[in-house]
Amino acid sequence: MLSAKSPPDPPGQPSVALLARAQGLEISWSQCSYDGGSRVTGYTIETRIDGSDDWITITDDHICNSYTLKDITVNSIYSFRISATNGYGTSMWSQPSEPFHYKPHTNSDNNIEFAINYLESDRDIERRDVVVEKDVNFNEIYSLKEEVGRGRFGLCKRVIQLSNNKEKAAKIIRCLRPKDREQVYREIDIMNKLRHRHILQLDGAYDISGGELFERIVADDCLVLTEYECLLFMRQICEAVSYMHRKNIMHLDLKPENILCKTRTSYEIKIIDFGLARPYDSTETLKILFGTPEFVAPEIVNYEAVTPASDMWSVGVICYVLLSGLSPFMDETDAKTLCNVTQAEYDFEDEAFDTITDEAKRFISSLLVKKPEFVSFVKHYS
Numbered sequence: 001m002l003s004a005k006s007p008p009d010p011p012g013q014p015s016v017a018l019l020a021r022a023q024g025l026e027i028s029w030s031q032c033s034y035d036g037g038s039r040v041t042g043y044t045i046e047t048r049i050d051g052s053d054d055w056i057t058i059t060d061d062h063i064c065n066s067y068t069l070k071d072i073t074v075n076s077i078y079s080f081r082i083s084a085t086n087g088y089g090t091s092m093w094s095q096p097s098e099p100f101h102y103k104p105h106t107n108s109d110n111n112i113e114f115a116i117n118y119l120e121s122d123r124d125i126e127r128r129d130v131v132v133e134k135d136v137n138f139n140e141i142y143s144l145k146e147e148v149g150r151g152r153f154g155l156c157k158r159v160i161q162l163s164n165n166k167e168k169a170a171k172i173i174r175c176l177r178p179k180d181r182e183q184v185y186r187e188i189d190i191m192n193k194l195r196h197r198h199i200l201q202l203d204g205a206y207d208i209s210g211g212e213l214f215e216r217i218v219a220d221d222c223l224v225l226t227e228y229e230c231l232l233f234m235r236q237i238c239e240a241v242s243y244m245h246r247k248n249i250m251h252l253d254l255k256p257e258n259i260l261c262k263t264r265t266s267y268e269i270k271i272i273d274f275g276l277a278r279p280y281d282s283t284e285t286l287k288i289l290f291g292t293p294e295f296v297a298p299e300i301v302n303y304e305a306v307t308p309a310s311d312m313w314s315v316g317v318i319c320y321v322l323l324s325g326l327s328p329f330m331d332e333t334d335a336k337t338l339c340n341v342t343q344a345e346y347d348f349e350d351e352a353f354d355t356i357t358d359e360a361k362r363f364i365s366s367l368l369v370k371k372p373e374f375v376s377f378v379k380h381y382s
Contacts, residue, residue: 007089008032008040011065011082015146016100024070025102027080029094030147031065038086043067050077050099077101129192132185132205141206142170168203169260171273181207183275190277193247198240200260200270227356230322232267233259234315234363240271241315245308248280252288252306254314255295256321280308293337294327298370301338316367323360324352328368344370 012030032040043062046055047069058069072078082094145158148169159170175181184205191202225233237259244251251258253276260270276290285305291297297313299306320328328346331337340346346368348361 005038005088006036008036008038008084008086008091009034010091010094011043011084013095013146014080014082014097016078016080016097018102024068025072025078025100026066026068027082027097028066029082032084032091036086036088036091038088040084040086042085044083044085044090046081046093048079048081048096049073050079055081072102074102130188130202130205132188132207134207136206136208138206138208141204142168144170187274187277190249190274190279194244194249194274196240196243198236198269198271199243200272225322227323227360229267230319230360233269233322234319236269237271237315237318240269241311244271245280245311249274250278250280250306250308251311251314252276252278252300253291253295254311254318255292256318259318278306293334293341294330296338296341298342298344301342312367313369316364319360319364319367320346323356323364324350326350326352342370344368 009032011032014027014029017026017028018024027045029043041063042060043065044060045058045062045067047058048055059067077099078097079099080097084091140162142159142161145160148156148158155172157170157172159168160166161168173180173184175184188202188205191200195201237254241251241254251271251274253273254271258271258273260272261268276288278286278288280286287303288300288306289303291300295314295317297306297310298304299310317328320326329337329340331340348356353361
């Protein structure tokens with residue numbers, strides 16, 4: 001059997017977004033639909049400013065599917081294109097991005113004030129149980145747009161609801177086995193039980209036979225946060241997790257990837273992905289062996305009973321990551337990471353913590369406790 005070797009197909013059309021607090025632009029794109037039979041080793045990114053015919057190379061050895069551009073000119077219109085390189089050559093250029101007019105916001109303080117006011121307000125969320133709809137044409141309800149995320153069980157696409165032109169996020173999961181479908185239905189059932197302004201609201205669910213939708217549409221820079229901005233995020237996370245626990249629901253997969261900002265410039269968050277969530281019953285013992293090594297609690301690694309305190313360990317890790325940009329337990333391998341978790345080995349020695357208050361450090365230490373019976377829920381990080 002012959003195997004054709006060639007340069008990769010072009011990457012997907014790049015999308016462009018303004019970073020939080022107008023600190024630059026984030027360019028992201030989907031991977032090549034075919035890698036040419038050889039691993040993609042890097043991407044070349046070029047930009048063109050409106051009014052010019054020349055494309056300018058930004059970088060020719062980038063290895064991730066996203067890039068942060070900070071050296072930009074105010075009130076300029078940018079387009080971007082991407083090519084990919086493997087062991088056999090370089091792809092053709094991607095389709096250029098939509099032109100992006102860089103007009104940075106000047107009211108970041110107002111954004112923070114709005115976020116505080118929002119957190120203090122009580123807004124009723126409509127109670128509506130979502131029922132899975134079958135035998136529907138998804139494309140008659142929504143218009144599919146670009147990919148915004150990808151996880152173990154599927155991917156997330158931006159969609160436009162055709163009836164009202166509202167933007168929404170669609171999580172698309174391929175169910176190859178009956179237990180895959182059972183997992184999805186369990187996630188829907190759990191989300192139907194949760195109504196909170198900081199937990200993602202499920203709006204609809206569709207069972208599309210044959211996986212046609214999935215087959216048709218399936219073809220990593222750091223933001224430095226101030227301690228005050230971390231406070232805004234952590235307060236909402238704690239509110240949402242407290243609500244889940246009052247409803248006797250454990251998320252069991254809390255991590256930054258599952259905390260969605262409403263927009264790229266706001267401080268309002270939603271907790272997403274309840275695929276691993278489980279009901280909590282104090283009269284029963286639940287043991288699990290899943291989760292993300294960096295954020296999983298020691299009792300999960302040791303195959304001991306999980307409780308709502310297991311979520312609080314993850315909250316502590318998230319806070320550590322947001323404040324420092326570092327992962328407290330991550331090591332060279334998953335095995336070493338899990339060993340660090342079971343020993344609760346972490347510190348605040350890195351210079352990233354030099355300006356962090358003792359109060360914030362105490363908050364983290366109150367959550368990263370080996371024996372979960374000693375963890376008490378902290379209502380707010382304030």
